[in-house]
Amino acid sequence: MTPDSLTIAHEIREGAAVLRVRGELDLTTAEQLDAAIDATEAASVVLDLSTVLFVDSAAIRVIDVAHRRLRGGGRAFYVVAPPQSRAAWTFRVAGFGDQVVVPSADDAFRRLADAGDPPV
């Protein structure tokens, strides 16, 4: 496997843009992720990192910035990282809160469906 191999699948589910990421999220691929998030137009974006093999601080930085940007635009943003996943572990190490990180895509959509409680 080459370090820079990253694939991002894009789909629309229940009106929300879902980005499914595979591969390693690091300094070299973070920009790719940033561009993918930036390209979404839906009011809600769900970033599914269930199957990523590696996440570093550069990727966390991109996710953090994207979150702020989307929230500023009144849009919802969730990151899916199951508890045993590499992403969840990295988020824990990096001290990322669970307001944005949810354990499953279904959780993300459950929160999105709750209109009265927009994500922070």
Add this chain to the structure above:
Amino acid sequence: MSLATTGYDTSTVARPVRVSSVVLFVLVAGGYALGSQLAFSWFGADGTSSSFFPAAGVTLAALVLVRLAQWPVVLLAAGSAEFLVDLSHDLGAAASAGYVVANLTQPLVGAALLLAAVGRADLGRTRDLMAFLALAVVLAPAVGGALGATTFVLLDDGEGWGEFAAEWWVGDGLGVLVVGGAILSLSSTVARPLTRAPLVEGLVLTVAAVLAASAVLRLEWFALVYVPLALLVVTAFRVGTRGVALMGAAIAFVIAQATAEGHTFWNSLDVAPTTALVYLQLGIGIVVASALALAAEITERERMAGELARTETERAVALDRARALEGERNARQRAELLERHAAQLAAAASREAVASVTVGGLETIGVSSAWVQAVEDGELVVLASSGVPAENLNRYGRYPLGVETPPAEAARRAALVEVRTGAELDRRFPRASAGRERLRYESLVSAPLRAADGRVLGVLSLTAAQKYWLDGTRRQLVIGLAEQCGLALERAQLQVEADRAAADAALLARLGEELERATTTAERADVLCEALADDLGAFSVVHVVDDPGGVRIAARRDPGQRAAFDDATLATQAQRALVSSNVVIESVHGLRVFTAALRARGRALGTLTLANDAGAGRMTTVLVQRIATRAALALDNALLYEQERDVSHSLQLGLLGGRPEGMRGTEIATVYLPATAGLEVGGDWYDVFDLPSGHRAFVVGDVVGHGLEAAVAMGQLRGAVRALAPVGTPADLLANLDLFVESVPEAAMATLAYAELDPATGRLRYACAGHPPPVLVSSSAEPRLLWEGRTAPLGSTIGGTREHAQDALGSDEILLLYTDGLVERRDVGLDEMLETLLAAATRAGSSCDALVEELQASLVTHVLEDDVCMLATRRVDVTRFSRAFPADADEIGRLRHALDEWLWHVGIATPKRRELVLAVSEAAVNAAEHAYGFDHVGTVRVSVESGPDGIRASVADDGTWREPAAESDRGRGTTIIRALMDDVSIETDGNGTVVRMRATTAPPVRR
């Protein structure tokens, strides 16, 4: 009166009476003398008043009747008689001569004028009668009268020229009318013939008229004065011209006689007796003339009617004759048609040409459309047509013989089938009705086209707009056409069959060759479709039977881009063919679809479907069957090979077990490439296993042969190596293997490279049994071939004692074992290939993976005729990991992977390994980013050591380090590092920054 314009038949024009001049002279002279004498005796005691002069009629009649040449005879006779009679009545010679002149001039003028006007007059004709009345009765006597009166005054000393002339005129006119008219009427050729019944009737009527006239004159029964008139009219109707002429003459004589005897009824009239007589004569003349005219008119009408009837008859006869002529012409035309047809057929080379000639040029016999169908595979196929709309051809271009149509029936019964009317067709052949509506015919005839032996090759069908078109002669023509066409068709068919047989043989030969060239079932199916598409222009599909009894498409070609079939339709057709012992034929979208099962050794492997435009191409069930048989054999063989290969391959892969796992302490890379040229797998294998001594054994071997047997032998040999290796030295191993292969003959002559490595020290013992030399590749020195420890292949009887050699594998060196597939090429020598191998190895000594990748890229550039197996290994220094790389983001990923692998070799468990990798990675990113800004130039140095107190790592750069704010983006990496590691220190000075960190680990898991 239009008869003049329609014309008379010349045969009915009166011809001159043939009579000898003597007889003529006697008759005329006698008649004239008699008439003249009567006139003298009856009317003119003084001889000057001849108020009715019958002799004038005699002369004129004679002139009219005889030839011109005999006119002098007539004139001489009349003149002589006149002269003598005159002399006898004491007239002077001069006066007599004058009267002769008058009496001759008068008939001469009348006859000449009449001749000039109407030719030989025939009083049965109205026109002639009118000319007679005008010229002979009225005009000529006027001339005669003038001459007579002149004679009377000048030579006879008479007085009253006018009175004399008038009396002459009337008397001679009446004489010409009643006597001349009677004579001419009797001699008429066109008047109603006077047969016995009308003769009797005429005589009776004449007697009645004479009696009536006598009664009027002699008994003065004036009431009867109209009876003669009425009788004249009746006679005109009943008897005709002759009757009227006779009756008129009789009445005139009776009146004249009676008058002469003094029985006059005009005494009461207040006129001179002479004048009264003139009136009477005039009246009689007019009545007789009218009656004559009436009779002539009636006769004319009757004749016209007769003429019309005759014309009708003649027309009918002419029509019959014309029909007969036309029949003759038609017969000639048909003969010509058949002849032309035969000539053209002789030049027609193909069946289509024969058919085309046959349907051509039939319009002349009233054919509205024609077509020829051939009998092919139980179907009727149109070969050529004329006057048939495309829609009919599309619909009926090909249909089974069993369909109820006239052509099909003609073909089945081998007999002519005739349909005489549209209604009959609709009743007998309801399925052909739709076709008839488009062709608009009433009659249809279908004639079988037979070969010389009577076989029905096809059918010729003709239609005509006419009902009951097929008469006797046309039937003969159709039969003739069909006979000629049948024979020509047979001839063309024989030629076509010969050509086809040759082409089929060529195709099958080509198929055989091309199928041989391909190896797998997929390739062979593909080659088959390609060849069939190329040669036959056919849409072709090969289905193969799938495990669950289904079929799947193995290959397809559609050169015509027809794409008319969806996969489901094709699959259905294939399933039908699988359970049928014959070729299944379908017509789909104007295509003929043949599907044949591919059977070999009693087993249906799949099906072959071929489709072509109906009528196009030369596909027959026979050809399709032959192709299928040939293809089935080829596919069966391929399938056998494949099955064996699949088994061998599975076995081999199972034995190889994929990439060796759990070999901590040595980096290992393996490659196994099955041969691509053939179906068979080779007997190559590699193996890595640990010996009880703590050393690690590496094996690459190659069993002679291919396929299942080789794979099995390889498996046994591999097991034997594992079992026997711990027993002694590598040389002992080979010696033991020699014994082993004695009981496993398939493994005999196998070659083997065997190496034992002490990972800690790098001590190496190796042996090669007939195998290419291993290679030691160094990242810092030239690679070298290990030529020591070489002996013969296993089980060889010519080899000496087994040997092995010793060497050392440096920490930066890679040991490469491989099979001969890597370096044996047909076109390149072994030495040259080994040079190439060493050169490639020089380029890629950094890691085992890099080495095998490079070797594969450099050496495996051709179609592999043999398997290729490579096994590369390098000792891993489990105490220290160090990397130096440029400030490039891409390097960070590589660092992570290398570090993760090294930590695995060290024996660090997964959670800790993950933490260490992330921490070092973050530190390296910081160095590359913050010290150098990813300038790709500055060097980042990473050093990791494994020690009793855990893992110590340092990441150093030569740039300017700035402590980032904890919450900034830059600070996050540092935050992570601190969260993951037990001790973290960041030392920055003017020369750069060093990040040191330490993580306590459990004691390393060492093998």
